[in-house]
Amino acid sequence: MANTVNDAPVALERAVTAAIRAGHAWSVRRERPEAWAEIARMTGVIMRACGPGRGPATPAELVAALRRPLGTWLPGCDAAARDLVVLDGDDQLTDATFEIGCDYTAEVLAGQDDPGAGWLPGWRVHRAEQIEKAAFQALLAGGDEEYSRGRRFITEHPAGVLTELVAARSELGLPPLVPYGEIPGERQRDGSWWPCPVCRWPMRVRGAMVRCDFPRHEAVYTVSSAPPSLQPAGGARRAPKRRPADGAVCVDESVWRFIVVPGVVEVRLHDRIAALPGVRAELYPRKDLYDIRVTSAGDGTWEFTLDVKDYASARALARKLEERPIAADHLVLPRYRSDQAGELRRLLPGTGVSTEDQIYRRIRRVASSDGRSR
Ligand SMILES: [Zn+2]
Structure with a gap:
């Protein structure tokens, strides 16, 4: 079937973003009068994504749907989005929304002024690059x-x-x-x-x-x-x-989610590598061209450049990297994402994929063999 979100990752990203924005608006509707208009706008975005006669058709139906897994009502969800429930029993955003939702921050109102930009938390409107x-x-x-x-x-x-x-x-x-x-x-x-x-x-x-x-x-x-x-x-x-x-x-919240949460892994890995004998490690070199650069402290005969990527969905990450490839030689996954390594190696055949612990061990081996070869 043409024209389902499955065929267009951008449409899926837009629909998931709209669901999260509507969920946030619902959670603050008592304090923010703008919330009602936001929910109505996001209903429109979702209706376009689902196609005629499918999915929620009114704001009330959308709010009810946000309490169920997205995969039960949004066609074409990928593995990470399928089980995402946006609103919990107290009508607040679920924890999973904070983890998974950031993989899907798309512009939902392309080419128009976005009335949500003035009051929604930044991470529900802007991409990580804009926040950074x-x-x-x-x-x-x-x-x-x-x-x-x-x-x-x-x-x-x-x-x-x-x-x-x-x-x-x-x-x-x-x-x-x-x-x-x-x-x-x-x-x-x-x-x-x-x-x-x-x-x-x-x-x-x-x-x-x-x-x-x-x-x-x-x-x-x-x-x-x-x-x-x-x-x-x-x-x-x-x-x-x-x-x-x-x-x-x-x-x-945006700085926390886009800078501090990934930064915790980047700093931890840098400090661990920097403590190895015979190793020189730089954090965010060349204004974050990559996250970590590691070279031999002596003759500089070898070099590793690392970029840590913390996405809830391997597929969403692969899509981002197709749009904007990393400058580093190695894509590094946080320890808690090690289960994504196999899928990412399949999706990104040209990219070196390691977990935090794998790349640490590899660098330790190279450093201890005195930098003979990589
Ligand atoms: Zn924490």
């Missing part, structure tokens, strides 16, 4: 080394006490980078907040649960009251200590 460009404007004018330090600073300091953050940044000689705002109300309980042990961004508080919005960080806790404190739930690591919300700030 805005965040690093101040660094692009400086030298390569300052860019690397600035980008690392944001990854390592996505939240904290404002005065301490400013002091730490000035000490590194960095200009103001991204805006920090107060800790949002949904990330506080009784004047306290808790950083995710993996990404350090404030975890979301809902009822008796406190969790990082990025499910792969496996940070899930229960909170007890007066004074509030956390206990690990379901295999989560040690609970972080509570921090006072007064005077504390954090980066916004």
Whole structure:
């Protein structure tokens, strides 16, 4: 059948983006009067994607559909989008939306003004490249080394006490980078907040649960009251200590999702490789031409260039790379995405695909054999 989303990845991407935007609008409809118009607009986008007589045809039908897996009503979903449920039982976006939804950020209103751009969270409107460009404007004018330090600073300091953050940044000689705002109300309980042990961004508080919005960080806790404190739930690591919300700030959701979440893996891998004897590792060299460059500390006879890619869907990643190939020799998958390696090698036959641990071991081998050959 022609003209289904299956034939056109862009149409699928647009439909999934529209579903997430409508879900977000529904979750804030009491506070944002613009939400109703947004849901109506996204219903139109979805109707065009589904084709006449198929899929939800009214805003009410769309909202009901958002509580079911996309694959049950949106034709042509790929493996990652098929099981995605956008709204949970409390009419809030599900955690999976934060993980998977970012693979599908398309312009839904091509060629028109986008009324959602003014009030929707950036990651539901803009692509990662746009968010990065805005965040690093101040660094692009400086030298390569300052860019690397600035980008690392944001990854390592996505939240904290404002005065301490400013002091730490000035000490590194960095200009103001991204805006920090107060800790949002949904990330506080009784004047306290808790950083995710993996990404350090404030975890979301809902009822008796406190969790990082990025499910792969496996940070899930229960909170007890007066004074509030956390206990690990379901295999989560040690609970972080509570921090006072007064005077504390954090980066916004888009910077967290597009810079901090992938940055955690990039910095971790860089630091691990940099600690190997005989190795020189650079983070974000040439203003992020690639994420990590590794060379022999001695004669420079060998080189690895690495780009870490953290996508929920291998297929969506392959599509992105066809549009915009990486400059690095090696595509590196975070440890929690190692199951994508086989599929990506099939989809991208010309690209070297490794997991964090595989590339680390390979570099260690090359470095220890004193750089005879790659
Ligand atoms: Zn986290």
